Amino acid sequence: MAQVLLRVPSLARRGEVIEIRTLIQHPMETGFRPGADGTVQPRDIIRRFTCLYDNRPVFEAALHPAVAANPYLTFTIRADQSGVLAFTWEGDNGFRQTETRAITVT
Amino acid sequence: MSSPISPRSPIELPRRAALGGLLAVALLPAPARATPDGMAAAIARFTGGATPEPGGITLDIPPLVENGNAVPVTLAVESPMTEADHVRAIALFNERNPLPQVLEARLGPWSGAARIGARIRLATSQRLVAVAALSNGRFVMTEQQVVVTLAACIEG
Numbered sequence: 001m002a003q004v005l006l007r008v009p010s011l012a013r014r015g016e017v018i019e020i021r022t023l024i025q026h027p028m029e030t031g032f033r034p035g036a037d038g039t040v041q042p043r044d045i046i047r048r049f050t051c052l053y054d055n056r057p058v059f060e061a062a063l064h065p066a067v068a069a070n071p072y073l074t075f076t077i078r079a080d081q082s083g084v085l086a087f088t089w090e091g092d093n094g095f096r097q098t099e100t101r102a103i104t105v106t
Numbered sequence: 107m108s109s110p111i112s113p114r115s116p117i118e119l120p121r122r123a124a125l126g127g128l129l130a131v132a133l134l135p136a137p138a139r140a141t142p143d144g145m146a147a148a149i150a151r152f153t154g155g156a157t158p159e160p161g162g163i164t165l166d167i168p169p170l171v172e173n174g175n176a177v178p179v180t181l182a183v184e185s186p187m188t189e190a191d192h193v194r195a196i197a198l199f200n201e202r203n204p205l206p207q208v209l210e211a212r213l214g215p216w217s218g219a220a221r222i223g224a225r226i227r228l229a230t231s232q233r234l235v236a237v238a239a240l241s242n243g244r245f246v247m248t249e250q251q252v253v254v255t256l257a258a259c260i261e262g
Contacts (some may be wrong), residue, residue: 017218030227032204053216060212061222066203068176068225068258075211078187078218 001097002026006087008101012079020051020059023072024089024097030065046071046091054083063091079105140206142233145199148206149237149247152197158237158247163196165236165250174228174258183220183238183246187213193220195239202232203258227258 007021024046031043043065051059059075071089082105088098140148149158166180183193192215198208211222220238231254237247 019221021223030204056216057212058214058216062207062210064205064207064209066200066205066208066227068227072223072225074180074221074223075213076217076219076221078216080216 004099012105014105016079017076019076021074028069044092046089048090050088052086145201145206153245156245158245162246163238163248165248171254173256174254176225180223181236185220189215192241193238197237199235203229228254230257
């Protein structure tokens with residue numbers, strides 16, 4: 001399991017626009033870079049990141065090799081109800097990881 | 107300009123060998139590389155052929171980058187983000203990395219604001235273009251020239 005850093009406010013006022021910051025540990029091997037033995041290293045990147053807010057897609061990003069290692073992404077959502085945010089990273093070699101955070105909206 | 111070293115100098119041979127080596131490197135097939143044309147094609151795929159209008163989107167990136175391996179970038183569009191008027195997607199493109207695309211993000215009225223941030227790789231000094239797709243079917247773009255002193259190790 002790759003290590004994940006998530007910054008999600010646990011409390012928000014209804015209608016408040018909150019910023020979410022995500023980071024996941026991943027080499028994001030570009031597929032263009034020669035390794036120590038001189039051969040080009042096969043591509044191994046995260047292709048897709050999604051955020052579901054109570055199973056409703058609220059953010060989606062397609063990543064390419066130009067995204068730095070340990071992809072860091074920030075985005076915003078409007079807090080409209082208490083619920084669960086699910087963050088999923090999917091990539092090459094069957095990589096898939098999901099993390100969830102609860103948010104309370106008052 | 108004549109060289110102070112005579113053609114029979116023992117230094118000559120290594121120098122020739124070095125020249126040959128340089129030539130061999132120059133003749134190696136060049137790695138795949140995005141070009142301004144490649145970037146234009148990638149932008150056209152994103153917009154479905156429409157030409158984005160300049161302005162209305164901000165691309166925040168340091169103009170002078172010391173390390174191209176992780177460059178912080180922020181993309182933002184001034185938008186009320188209502189059902190009637192919102193940003194559908196934001197994408198970032200580059201001119202001289204091996205591939206023209208960097209990332210594409212899908213947003214909606216539920217985003218509250220059209221603002222995303224990421225860290226990206228830059229192979230060399232180049233021009234970056236950010237394009238946003240608006241809910242009324244229009245596309246807006248902005249561009250930013252970036253100077254990179256230490257490139258991302260894309261070519262090893």
